Amino acid sequence: MPVAEKKSMAKAASLTSDKSEPNRITGLITRTRDFLKDVRAEMRKVVTPTRAEVQSTTIVVLVTVFAFAGFFYVVDSVLDHALRVLLHWLGSM
Numbered sequence: 001m002p003v004a005e006k007k008s009m010a011k012a013a014s015l016t017s018d019k020s021e022p023n024r025i026t027g028l029i030t031r032t033r034d035f036l037k038d039v040r041a042e043m044r045k046v047v048t049p050t051r052a053e054v055q056s057t058t059i060v061v062l063v064t065v066f067a068f069a070g071f072f073y074v075v076d077s078v079l080d081h082a083l084r085v086l087l088h089w090l091g092s093m
Contacts, residue, residue, distance in 0.1 A: 049057075
């Protein structure tokens with residue numbers, strides 16, 4: 001390549017990079033503005049639950065937690081007993 005072409009290519013590359021910087025900032029501002037508009041639109045859709053809804057879901061959660069606690073207690077007790085019987089049969093206890 002001749003030297004003149006290399007210089008013009010380098011000059012064109014530097015001009016292109018200089019132009020892309022303001023576009024980058026403008027694009028960032030545009031994307032940020034669009035994002036904030038979308039957030040505002042979604043926040044308008046948010047509905048605060050009533051006191052009755054909160055109480056009913058809280059009761060469901062508490063009942064479920066206690067049911068699972070009971071289930072895991074029973075499973076743990078059965079496995080504990082089975083392991084003790086197995087170890088006793090093997091002669092370790």
